[in-house]
Amino acid sequence: MTAMQARGFFDGTIVTIELTLISIALGLIFGMLLALARISKNKVVRGITWTYVWIFRGTPLMLQLIIVYFAIPLMANSITGSYINVSMFGAAVIGLTLNTAAYLAEIFRAGILSIDKGQMEAAKALGMTYKQAMLKIIIPQTYRRVIPPFANEFIMILKDTSLVIVIGLAELTRVSKQFAASGEWKFYFVAGAIYLFLTTISTFVFDKMEKHAARYE
């Protein structure tokens, strides 16, 4: 491998990591809001979030990425007559975030619903508002239960960043494909090894987090 190729792999790996971390971080916030909306008393709010989750879990991520990057600018153009510019990286983050938020919402919702009703009652009996009870009592207790499915989703997104190849962003998979174009098949395995390394580290970190979250049991 030449220095130029090593450099290419390094940059591609960084893009993959950035995409994963940014999308998961944004998806985490958005997914939590969706989860709270899904258990809201308001029927309309519940309906909207149900529809959101239904659409984003029911269609392929690759198609969602294509729509964000190619279709939406065209749509905007035909409606408003002006162009909007979305960078490849920006489109990739938006697509991945919207998708992972739908999955995370379901994970968080299940986590919240798994907490004994007596916890909310005890918090209310102390005079806490719904918001205080959620933030201080209910959500912190979901961590341990939510970490394993969250870890799963994290690793899924880490691997699914390879799908952004369809919009042309130079992440790890695309870099390996470019280098392998001249017949050097080994580069695909280099990419595979890097993915495996990243997923292994992630698994290790989440295992530690799960143990820490279970300390009070």
Added chain:
Amino acid sequence: MSMIKTENIHKYFGENHVLNGIDLEIFPGEVMCVVGPSGSGKSTLLRCLNHLERITSGKIFIDGVLVDHRENDKDVLKSDPKKVAEMCAELGMVFQRFNLFPHKTALENVMIGPMTVKKVGKADAQKKAMELLEKVGIAEKANEYPSRLSGGQQQRVAIARALAMEPKIMLFDEPTSALDPELVGEVLEVMKQLAHAGMTMMVVTHEMGFAREVGTRLIFMDEGKIVEQGTPREVFENPQNDRTKDFFRSIL
């Protein structure tokens, strides 16, 4: 003036008429024990007082102030959630299944109410919490998580947690029913201390010994109604109602 007063409270769970016209007044310093067969509405009554269940119709006054007024499951009195939360904090609640916060230590369980709701500083909250844990005789377990405590210890922490909010009245919902028999005594002892210190209490219980010894008034409920009431001595020794007689005969 009464601390809690209810007027014609009704509660339905679907078709089930759980509370059927409850009129009740509790005065400062009273220890009111509520007894009756299971399904008679005792716990529901307690839970309605601090909004854990919403009444179907009727009125609830606390300290003479109307805090809840509903007809046909609709609010007649519009109250904002903040006021309701404040009001709930005036009524301390102890649950049958303790409901301690498992992710907090015993000490933190007692601190979190004042810190979150009353915005008390950490140092003050901690000092107060330690005093309360000492009062319920469990200071040496302050830094343990609830999962490491016995049922009796957990319930004593739960009592301290409720007391930390400096409630005007303490509601106990069958506080010893989930305990192993040998742990019941330590919890009743703490409750007895509280009663002697002048705390106003409403206790749903099956502990007739406690009711007789500590209670200042006994209420017997059946099928959602208050069937009989009086001093524990009167009701135990000379029950007037046939259902009360049957109940005492069946448990003694």
